[in-house]
Amino acid sequence: MTIILKEVDAVCIGVGFTGSILARELTKAGLNVVGLERGANRTTRDDFALPGVRDDLKYAVRQELFQDTQMETVSLRHSPGETALPIRRLGSFLPGTGVGGAGAHWNGVTWRLLPTDHNLRSHIENRYGRNAVPAEMTIEDFPVSYDELEPYYDRFEKLLGISGKAGNLRGQKIDGGNVFEGPRHDEYPNAPLEMSMAGAIMDKASRELGYHPFRAPAANMSNPYTNPEGVTLGACEYCGHCERFGCEANAKGSPQSCILPVLLADHRFELRTHADVKELVYDKAARKVKAVRYIDLRSGEEYEQPAGLVILGAYVFNNALLMMQAGIGEQYDPATGKGALGRNYCYQVSGNNVTVFFEDKEINPFMAAGASFGMNIDDFNGDNFDHSGLGFFGGAWISAGTSNGRPIQTRPVPPGTPRWGREWKKAAAKWYNHAFNIGASGCNYAHRENYLDLDPTYRDALGRPLVRMTYNFHANDYKLAEYIGGVLGRIARTMNPTVMSSPAVRRGNYNVVPYQSTHNTGGTITGTNPKTSAVNRYLQAWQADNLFVMGASVFPQNASYNPTGLLGALAYYAADAITTRYLKSPGPLVQG
């Protein structure tokens, strides 16, 4: 027996970054909002307290804060002809669960996309010719340009108190900031973090090579910060326990530290935890999601929550799953190229790195902030370099630094060292404090055969099909990785290390075991054509006027950057359209 509840103005599915931002904006507009979160509540005071918050085994290795695959996972096959198998244990990516979502345990790297990432297809066609983009590369323009989104990027950065230094302030290029970034109307809200030894070495080497080093924008507070919501964040302790952990100092921009204190104090907002949303109740004729059905995991009881407005702010896979199950759009088929749902699933080309060892330098890798605590270059990112004759498009952000020295997972040894025994011990002891990585995160442009649909065999704990991921790297990715591997080698040699590894280059099939990034994107993409996109430029579902879809599932392809800055900006952009236009006149904001 499903218990039917009284209708509310709005329901947010998922109380992570996007869910809490939308809930905040909607309650400010006078709506009564219910937040449905499948996991438990998590608070800084109770859940992220010292000393237990520094438990490396519990959080980083046994995955305390991540989605439990016994409840939900996804399946994977490398191409449409294969049989997919479930990802039984998380590895490659680590979605969050519980209040705060992955926003509670991320590292904090907060980018804006390059202006040319926004209008990607038209930019490439303009610069390299109308036929330059291969047929299988199904990239699109974001319907929202960099200039349109700029104020919303700014808003998200100010919510989180991002530490950084502008490289392009209203068109003026500034050394020490990222000179490739789009023009910003304002400086970062917080000063850059302290410099690490690894960063200093990277700075010197990349300048010698004529590149443009800068510090990655970080949601780790260089100084205490009070955001426009009136919430104060603490200062970063450089504890080296950022990604995979909560922050005891409220010094990492997270829903807990930035927005939940005001949201939870608002009588217009009601948080329901352990509320696992099972399905959307979709009325196709009325073009509306009438209600949301969820299971209260504490009782097993099923509830139906009718709502005027539905915000879908789960992780990429659950956004896709809920829309596919309800049939809010046509399933994408790689054979015909038709259909919107599941289209353009993308990831990132990571796994390119080189380790450099310096006998005479103390790196202290355990003193680190989360957000790539070092120096970066964007000289080989996006279309910041000429791709004529290279045989691929896109690039990578390259970074040298340390984010932690937790030795279960971080204990670099020179190439050729055995993995155990006396020789390993000697090398581990000798080099632990004298090494760091130069890494590259490569973009991943949509490919016709990479997509999401529903698995025919495997089911989750609620009895629903798993989302099936059909995914592999393709020629563009492999060529990009080879090229970037060459750049990494050049930078490493310029540093003149005592020893260096040979640059690792992404080769072979996509592998779900080693961690790569939790930067999964696509499946419910934004676009201008209702036949090939699931949501319009305001993230409103083309086929359900009261459904707005948040998060990286709307990205038409994945730039090299971490997705949080963009998805935060898009959340504010959508919230603006909902509160200033949709609520006054509910209906499609773009005619399909």
Added chain:
Amino acid sequence: MVEETIPRRAFLKGAVVGTAAALATGGPAPAQAQAQAPVAAAPTPVGAEPLLTLTAIEQAFVVAAVDTIIPADALSPSGSECGVAVFIDRQLAGAYGMGARLYRQGPFPKAKPELGYQLALNPREFFRAGIESANAWTRNTYGKDFDRLSEQDREAALKAMEDDKAPFPGFSSRMFFDALLQITMEGFFADPIYGGNRDMAAWKMVGYPGLPATYREQIKTYFGKKYDKPPRSIADFS
């Protein structure tokens, strides 16, 4: 092998205040081979830890394996002296061993390694099967269970498994070795509250200072300098 179980278990209990190498191998040879080498001070003697899940034969294997992976030398006591075998017993007896956060619905067809772990076994069951296979392989190859081998033979046996040259029924010896190496390093480097890394020996070996990890001032004052404070554990703040 069954008749050996009780004597061997009794021996292990009796040996806990003995030398690292004797505990590790159940035999005198390696201890003598290493007699001249400087060995890091053994931590506070390990009390006879009651086993939560491992059988005596399995424990003997685990002790011998972790002491081969982490032999006693000037840098640290042996793996078992650091509590790594205790750690493994506790982990396999607990949520991890019972398959927490492991999706276990079938079917379970043979899979490419890039699709990750695809067996129906939980980690406890996996280690049970793996230790059986490893001992069967060393009996076949050397005439003895793994823990009865000389140090040199134990090294060679683990290397054969690492290189996938020890045929196991079912999952490969490399897969078993990788899991064994992973859980050994977890036990060696995790906070001592889990039973391994006794006296923070592993953290001292590499120079990891542990807790509280609040470096807001030190990030400036120790730029380019070695941070030489003794490590502290979660237990020191609890």
